[in-house]
Amino acid sequence: MSAHFVVARDGSVTQLAPCNVQTWHAGKSSWRGRSNVNSFAVGIEIANPGPLHKVASGGWSNDRDPDEEVAAGADVERVVTKEHGDAYWLGYTPEQIATVTDLCRALRDAYPTIGFIAPHWEIAPGRKVDTNPRFPLSRLRNSIFGVFAGIDRVAEGDIKDVQRRLKELGYHQVGEIDGIYGKATRGALLAFQADNHVSTTGIIDDATLKALRAAKPRAVSPARLISAEAAVADRPAVRTSVAAGRVVKASLLGSGILGSLSESGVLEKIEGASDIGRRVGAVVADWWPLVQPWWPLALIAAGGLLIWYLRAIRRAEVTAYERGEISP
Structure with missing residues (x-):
């Protein structure tokens, strides 16, 4: 395996390579028009068997490792998505999710230029399906990039609602309403917070949500x-x-x-x-x-x-x- 980090089912993490050394986890890949993602990304592998099918014993297995069986009664659910297809998937453990979140946060602190989290199925569509559709990707992204502090449920639609409201209020620098908390959305949010006397943290907390609901469209600059x-x-x-x-x-x-x-x-x-x-x-x-x-x-x-x-x-x-x- 060629990746920088591997997170086991129990949440333990193993580093396989320094972060300034290129690894080969992504293979042929591209992200937002830039090819060879391995050359500018840190790779994190999360232990999971991938798409599963029922076997005679009542458990689950995959085609890649038929001898590695997932026991009957495990947290397996059928999920159908355009990107992953129709299959049964083993859920990630709370320990894995907590470790990945902490690891991504540490990487962002160490390398502030990190601006995105992309699973393999986004950078190599059709060829890779990890992370599987049960991984809380939106929640992870929002947690790492400073969104929705103190709010338990986070979804892509929540970000879109905030982006849409910012645009209604005249903060058009928010860019596309795409559900991604990127630099444009953060810049628009910081401007809104500054204009409305909310702590300029870039975090969508309860105070910011309340201000968004109550705010009136900002005045146009006389200039x-x-x-x-x-x-x-x-x-x-x-x-x-x-x-x-x-x-x-x-x-x-x-x-x-x-x-x-x-x-x-x-x-x-x-x-x-x-x-x-x-x-x-x-x-x-x-x-x-x-x-x-x-x-x-x-x-x-x-x-x-x-x-x-x-x-x-x-x-x-x-x-x-x-x-x-x-x-x-």
Whole structure:
């Protein structure tokens, strides 16, 4: 086995390699676009037999170690997940969970840059299934990264509720509502705590939850309101909408000029001046009687609608900046 730590069923832990030495527990793997997780992770193996099936003795076994039988009456349950499939799984012991929690906390204290806890099934999906679905992964993550202090039940949905509430209150730096307590969520929470006179710990305790429920949306910075138009001027969506608006206006003007020239007979005079003039005159002569009664209104309506839409895009960018949702 090649990992940094192994946690036995009784909660005892064995270190197999220094944390600054690469091990090979993950194999072919990637995390958030970065491959070879072994090169930047500390590996913890937790003793567990993996997916089980019933055997003749009434106990349980797996295909990898058929002789290692789990006794009948053990804490085995059937769980079905997309990531793990449909199987029976042995639960982790309280001692294992306590040891893993303490170990992760010690590693985070020793290496503050550690920013995530990822099981093998997340970094090598389809190839690995550990930890099994009975491991309290969300609870571990929340415990290590300083979330929900003093609250017993923690689930991914609880984090999402906090993220959603922070965004409602104007703390858009919270990022995606994904149920993960990462740097973005922590930053938004610290800002909220500072604004609402709650201890800035980054911990979602009872006082923070109470403040989240009672808080009103934070005021927009006066600086953002004053400089919003200029601040978003170089954003791609704004630049595109402004350029497109100019093209539409020019097209409307050009069409109006063309119609005026046709009505005044100028095009007929151009016909005699050049081959291009004759071609333009011929085209206009063909379609002009058909569209002459209504084309100005239709063109103006279409152009006006497009200009309104382009201005709405720009206004949306300005509003998002004023609310703090985006930066220049």
